[in-house]
Amino acid sequence: MLIGTNMIKFKTNFAGLELKTPLIIGSSGLTKNVQKNREFEQAGAGAIVLKSLFEEQIQMYCGTFIHPSDSPEAADYIENYVKAQQIDEYITLIKETKAACSIPVIASLNCYKTDVWAEYARLMEEAGADALELNIYYLFTELNFSYDTVIRLYSTVLQKVKKQLSIPVIVKIGKYFSNIPALAHILKNQGADGIVLFNRFYQTDIDIHTEQIVSGQIFSNRSEISDTLRWTALVSGKVPGLPIAASNGIHDWEDVVKCLMAGATVVQLCSAVYMYGAEIITKMLDSMGDWMNQKKYRTISDFADKLSSSNVADHSLYERSQFMKYYSNR
Ligand SMILES: Cc1cc2nc3c(=O)[nH]c(=O)nc-3n(C[C@H](O)[C@H](O)[C@H](O)COP(=O)(O)O)c2cc1C
Numbered sequence: 001m002l003i004g005t006n007m008i009k010f011k012t013n014f015a016g017l018e019l020k021t022p023l024i025i026g027s028s029g030l031t032k033n034v035q036k037n038r039e040f041e042q043a044g045a046g047a048i049v050l051k052s053l054f055e056e057q058i059q060m061y062c063g064t065f066i067h068p069s070d071s072p073e074a075a076d077y078i079e080n081y082v083k084a085q086q087i088d089e090y091i092t093l094i095k096e097t098k099a100a101c102s103i104p105v106i107a108s109l110n111c112y113k114t115d116v117w118a119e120y121a122r123l124m125e126e127a128g129a130d131a132l133e134l135n136i137y138y139l140f141t142e143l144n145f146s147y148d149t150v151i152r153l154y155s156t157v158l159q160k161v162k163k164q165l166s167i168p169v170i171v172k173i174g175k176y177f178s179n180i181p182a183l184a185h186i187l188k189n190q191g192a193d194g195i196v197l198f199n200r201f202y203q204t205d206i207d208i209h210t211e212q213i214v215s216g217q218i219f220s221n222r223s224e225i226s227d228t229l230r231w232t233a234l235v236s237g238k239v240p241g242l243p244i245a246a247s248n249g250i251h252d253w254e255d256v257v258k259c260l261m262a263g264a265t266v267v268q269l270c271s272a273v274y275m276y277g278a279e280i281i282t283k284m285l286d287s288m289g290d291w292m293n294q295k296k297y298r299t300i301s302d303f304a305d306k307l308s309s310s311n312v313a314d315h316s317l318y319e320r321s322q323f324m325k326y327y328s329n330r
Helices: 034-043 055-065 072-100 117-126 147-164 180-189 222-238 253-262 271-276 279-295 321-328
Strands: 012-014 017-019 023-025 047-054 105-111 131-136 169-173 194-197 204-207 212-215 244-247 266-269
Touching: 023 279, 034 047, 034 072, 034 279, 047 072, 055 105, 072 105, 072 117, 105 117, 117 131, 117 147, 131 147, 147 169, 147 180, 169 180, 180 194, 180 222, 194 222, 222 244, 222 253, 253 266, 253 279, 266 271, 271 279
Parallel strands: 023 047, 023 266, 047 105, 105 131, 131 169, 169 194, 194 244, 244 266
Antiparallel strands: 012 017, 204 212
């Protein structure tokens, strides 16, 4: 465990939360266990995002018991029962993690509709969550489609939740948007206290032997950091005042430094912690501390944001033309 003066240099503030370090454990199965959450704190995590409460998951459970067309009343009853039970378990996880840890505990809601979720968010705040991360996602495949639908979905969910809460609300998005800075700008104007760039989706693959659709690679790899860096740098430059948690493809301490330089305030770690355990957090902080000493950086703010798109002379380096230039010389 890191202690004392060494930790002072890592202090930061993300979305109004005071953090001892900029390393946050991302929402996943890693954070569904109170004891493990405590281990993450001891290893040096600055905050924890609890596993998500999934709108889809609750609906799926309900559908397993009874189909609405068989008996609408029974389906309704079971749906309400299952929802209540799931939310109860989640509230317990928040309360127990809060009792066991002193770092901020961020609840996570994975949703794409707007009905009861705002109410659940309020229960999470009442249970002691320090902030809420909203993982809003819906896979649009309709052919008759307008981009406004996406913006409307994100805006409506965020606005409804914001109205219910006084804790910070952080929005986690995926990377498949036609204009990420524009979406970030809209979310900021509608009260988002921070943004996570990016969620990673369940990957699809095909097994050619069994001729079945199967799960692809569950964990990220380091090449995925490229998109994270590009969009972190562009969003931080174009949407000042919206704190960014960089996520996806961050596997070692150098990746952490890169994200902070690109303009992230914090990073979220998931795959790396699954693969290497909680110790990776301490190792990252130790190595980052050594690097900061060598560079004579006393705090994170001494190097943070240095390479965001607004702080580099040629911000087109973060845009697509760089790719063309690179290959046209070969
Ligand atoms: C096994 C696994 C479970 C995850 N579960 C959730 C989840 O419940 N909610 C969520 O918002 N993101 C979830 N994620 C996404 C991660 O929080 C993270 O955004 C993503 O994996 C990218 O970070 P990484 O490259 O460090 O893995 C999950 C990821 C993995 C690998």
